[in-house]
Amino acid sequence: MNNDFVTYSKKQLDEWAQKKLKPLFIYTNSEKKIEHIIGDFNEYGFELKVGDSISENLPFIDALLPIQDDELLLDYIQTPNHQYASIQIKSYLNGHVIFITNTTKHAHEIQEIQQNRNELCLAMNKIKDLLYELNY
């Protein structure tokens, strides 16, 4: 891999690690096989090793490859062990670089806000329907 890219990736991973985002770096080749992994993939409930096929081990990413633009970002993906991850995919050489960070804390904060709002919306809809039935 290109040295500039390796330096950039390591710097990025260090930054994310300092922010306790538990970064994971994966590089897949043109055949969607994993060539490099850095980080703790168990954190996300993935079972991965070099040589594994993305199609078999990360099937939800497989459906997105090859990406159409240079970069693809997916926020708040629930992982097999009920964590939330942001997934950034970049085209590199003939393969793809996949950066994964843990966004569980933020997702739970959003969930609490959304939950309250949605419960309110559901209640409002019920009231609206009841009023309709009563011909108001």
Next chain:
Amino acid sequence: MTLKKKIVLIGQSGVGKTSLVQQYVSESFSDNYLTTVGVSIKKKSLILDNQNISLIIWDLAGDLNYGSTYDNYIRGASGVLLVADGTNTSSVEYATSERRINHPSIQGIPKLLLLNKCDLKPEWRSNINDTSGIKSLLTSAKTNENVANAFEGLCSLILTGQKK
């Protein structure tokens, strides 16, 4: 050979998308409502017309706004389940609106409209008006009515489309 197919569930918050997936994949149901953040992805293997299929089910949060994030989530889908709650007429309008049905990322792929919560049919309003022309199915994640038919019916439409 196993065919891998991505399908997405789209619909307003609280219509039962996650419950339908839970019932189909894990054969379980919970009355507790917990909103989905982002997307939850589940996998289910099935055999249809002697064909092994690995279904990757993307259950999208009802709160998702439009824009690049939404586009990224639905990209690469082979089929769409548009989910509405029969007790909530606005959810039917939401699921069958032009901007959802004719979104560029899902144009031309099979779609099925699920009118969920059919176990509460007595509570349904009489003026549910679906003019989308999309094939629809009454489902209940709670009683498991038509849940497998919904997912497998969409798969059949995908396979039929593939043969053409």
